[in-house]
Amino acid sequence: MDLQQIVSIPFLLVGFFFFLAATIGLLRFPDFFCRLHATGKGDTMAVLLSLIGLSVYEGFSLTGLKLIFIAVFMFLAQPTATHAISRAAMRCGQEPWIKGKAKTQ
Amino acid sequence: MTRVTDDIIIRTVARVLIPFIQLYALYVIMHGHHSPGGGFQGGVIFGASFILYLLTHGLEEAKARMSEMKAGLFSSFGLLIYSGIGLLCLIMGSNYLDYGRLSTILRVIPAQARSLGILGVEIGVGIAVMAVMFSIFFDIATGGEPPGGEESFGDRDG
Numbered sequence: 001m002d003l004q005q006i007v008s009i010p011f012l013l014v015g016f017f018f019f020l021a022a023t024i025g026l027l028r029f030p031d032f033f034c035r036l037h038a039t040g041k042g043d044t045m046a047v048l049l050s051l052i053g054l055s056v057y058e059g060f061s062l063t064g065l066k067l068i069f070i071a072v073f074m075f076l077a078q079p080t081a082t083h084a085i086s087r088a089a090m091r092c093g094q095e096p097w098i099k100g101k102a103k104t105q
Numbered sequence: 106m107t108r109v110t111d112d113i114i115i116r117t118v119a120r121v122l123i124p125f126i127q128l129y130a131l132y133v134i135m136h137g138h139h140s141p142g143g144g145f146q147g148g149v150i151f152g153a154s155f156i157l158y159l160l161t162h163g164l165e166e167a168k169a170r171m172s173e174m175k176a177g178l179f180s181s182f183g184l185l186i187y188s189g190i191g192l193l194c195l196i197m198g199s200n201y202l203d204y205g206r207l208s209t210i211l212r213v214i215p216a217q218a219r220s221l222g223i224l225g226v227e228i229g230v231g232i233a234v235m236a237v238m239f240s241i242f243f244d245i246a247t248g249g250e251p252p253g254g255e256e257s258f259g260d261r262d263g
Binding site: 073076077080083084087 | 112114115118119121122125
């Protein structure tokens with residue numbers, strides 16, 4: 001194993017852990033806002049780490065640079081999309097879950 | 106009707122991202138003939154950047170940037186490029202969209218002329234698709250109102 005693989009594998013593994021945590025949060029959390037919170041943060045981190053790991057694996061090439069561009073784009077776009085969705089839900093009258101209330105849906 | 110968002114986060118991020126989305130659309134159009142992509146896909150991405158602008162900055166500002174009339178003109182212009190290149194091949198004495206014969210005007214070998222001809226056609230398709238995407242979304246956003254506003258169309262409630 002060369003150095004690029006040794007560096008990229010931990011990035012990918014941590015990224016996959018965040019994907020798993022985000023998906024569990026999406027399936028298990030009680031209401032819309034909590035689920036959005038889990039996926040919005042978890043997936044952003046997971047995509048970022050996975051793409052950095054893949055670009056390290058790819059090395060100094062055009063493909064690696066493109067992966068970095070995608071990572072920057074996702075880092076900007078994904079939290080903004082989450083923000084827009086949660087704002088729209090709040091405006092449409094979706095009530096946040098409070099402790100002791102039953103789960104919605 | 107679309108509602109203008111007053112949210113500074115969404116507006117700022119959209120303003121930062123729209124130029125890069127458009128640059129990526131041009132990249133997809135330009136690489137259409139030797140990698141995945143092409144005129145249609147690039148045009149759709151370009152149109153999506155205008156739709157993002159409309160969603161974040163509202164109908165009026167989007168109209169100032171790209172009115173319905175401009176969208177119609179751009180779609181016709183794209184079609185003109187496409188069919189113009191096709192007819193130029195026909196005039197030069199070969200089949201419609203057979204770019205090989207363009208090598209005499211472009212002063213390159215026929216293989217390069219084919220590549221350049223396809224690129225020209227892709228640019229035409231990209232412009233047309235961009236304008237049509239935007240005008241379809243525009244029609245949906247305004248609920249099919251005519252461009253002059255609802256007064257010019259009489260009473261629509263009846």
